[in-house]
Amino acid sequence: MTATDARTTPDATGRAGGAGLEVRDLWKIFGPRADKIIGTPDAELSRADLKAKTGCVVGVKDVSFDVAPGEVFVVMGLSGSGKSTLVRCLTRLIEPTHGTVRIGDDEVTSCSESQLRELRRHQVSMVFQHFGLLPHKQVIDNVAYGLEVRGMSKKERRAKAGEVVDLVGLSGYETSYPDQLSGGMQQRVGLARALAGDPSMLLFDEPFSALDPLIRRDMQNEVIRLHREVGKTMVFITHDLAEALKLGDRIMILRDGEVVQIGTPDEVVGAPADDYVADFTSDVPRSHVLTLKWVMRPPRPDDSSEGPVMSSSTIVREAAQAALASDHPVRVVDDGELVGIVDDDAILRVVVAEQAPPGTGPGAGGHR
Numbered sequence: 408m409t410a411t412d413a414r415t416t417p418d419a420t421g422r423a424g425g426a427g428l429e430v431r432d433l434w435k436i437f438g439p440r441a442d443k444i445i446g447t448p449d450a451e452l453s454r455a456d457l458k459a460k461t462g463c464v465v466g467v468k469d470v471s472f473d474v475a476p477g478e479v480f481v482v483m484g485l486s487g488s489g490k491s492t493l494v495r496c497l498t499r500l501i502e503p504t505h506g507t508v509r510i511g512d513d514e515v516t517s518c519s520e521s522q523l524r525e526l527r528r529h530q531v532s533m534v535f536q537h538f539g540l541l542p543h544k545q546v547i548d549n550v551a552y553g554l555e556v557r558g559m560s561k562k563e564r565r566a567k568a569g570e571v572v573d574l575v576g577l578s579g580y581e582t583s584y585p586d587q588l589s590g591g592m593q594q595r596v597g598l599a600r601a602l603a604g605d606p607s608m609l610l611f612d613e614p615f616s617a618l619d620p621l622i623r624r625d626m627q628n629e630v631i632r633l634h635r636e637v638g639k640t641m642v643f644i645t646h647d648l649a650e651a652l653k654l655g656d657r658i659m660i661l662r663d664g665e666v667v668q669i670g671t672p673d674e675v676v677g678a679p680a681d682d683y684v685a686d687f688t689s690d691v692p693r694s695h696v697l698t699l700k701w702v703m704r705p706p707r708p709d710d711s712s713e714g715p716v717m718s719s720s721t722i723v724r725e726a727a728q729a730a731l732a733s734d735h736p737v738r739v740v741d742d743g744e745l746v747g748i749v750d751d752d753a754i755l756r757v758v759v760a761e762q763a764p765p766g767t768g769p770g771a772g773g774h775r
């Protein structure tokens with residue numbers, strides 16, 4: 408998902424698709440002498456034991472991951488798992504206790520204060536749950552605010568803001584004030600404001616959790632559409648698995664500040680790393696997420712060569728109709744090579760499992 412659009416201008420690095428992110432050995436421990444804990448046996452204590460012994464709380468514990476330019480990377484976990492702390496450490500709104508963060512060519516963890524300001528103004532934008540709009544400014548000026556801070560002329564910034572207002576579907580509301588807009592529309596202003604400066608990365612911290620379910624769905628679709636149009640790298644925090652599965656190219660699941668699993672949606676659902684992830688994913692309609700890769704079997708010499716041909720990344724639900732309508736099993740072909748066969752009953756097992764009690768269907772354990 409790295410499409411670009413004529414409206415997108417290249418970022419500071421000359422790319423339109425966004426910057427990559429590299430996080431290594433990142434820790435955030437809140438409390439007294441937190442930096443003395445890393446590397447000692449105390450660092451291995453559970454969160455509760457460490458708090459009891461030292462008064463310190465582990466927010467993020469030894470987290471490493473990479474996000475590719477243009478990727479949508481979702482960070483998911485229950486309340487208190489460290490999502491907000493992690494995302495704030497990426498631009499040092501919270502100072503990490505240990506570890507390195509690189510965004511594009513910048514090593515964030517060794518930037519000076521002025522370099523950090525530049526990075527936050529030009530490279531990385533954040534969208535929060537609380538929109539943080541300026542109530543006395545019109546939509547257009549809220550969107551243009553970051554450009555104003557950068558010193559762009561009024562004419563130029565209004566022109567740029569007009570473009571992104573259009574991009575997020577708010578044309579006609581340029582002169583409205585935030586309190587005249589619904590929650591969903593206010594969050595569109597938040598999105599437009601984040602996009603206005605052509606950042607190479609967008610960080611979303613539970614931006615839609617306060618919205619009604621239907622509006623929330625619209626906004627998720629909006630993010631998918633915007634991503635197709637502008638192709639920015641996105642790191643999206645949520646505690647909602649359905650949102651994570653819908654938006655993420657990959658998902659990182661946190662528990663008590665630690666990484667439990669990093670994988671594509673079908674990997675997280677098809678091969679949960681442990682019971683914690685399995686519990687999370689047990690209610691997911693598997694046919695909506697699992698791909699043929701998870702249900703195919705190796706080809707046999709006596710298999711029919713007349714079945715419908717599909718790639719292993721086809722979602723089971725999308726394959727079901729053609730597969731069940733055919734008298735021959737599906738031939739799974741990747742790059743011209745026959746890699747597997749999907750029989751009707753493999754499809755039915757997934758579909759029927761959706762009616763079964765959670766956790767009892769195929770794939771509820773860890774098959775890979």
Ligand SMILES: Nc1ncnc2c1ncn2[C@@H]1O[C@H](COP(=O)(O)OP(=O)(O)OP(=O)(O)O)[C@@H](O)[C@H]1O
Binds near residue numbers: 484485487489492
């Ligand atoms: N300033 C702070 N001082 C001490 N502990 C903190 C501080 N900020 C966060 N924590 C603790 O760090 C842990 C991770 O919190 P964090 O807010 O990052 O989790 P979260 O996954 O974002 O949760 P939520 O979804 O509720 O926002 C929690 O145990 C929290 O109590």
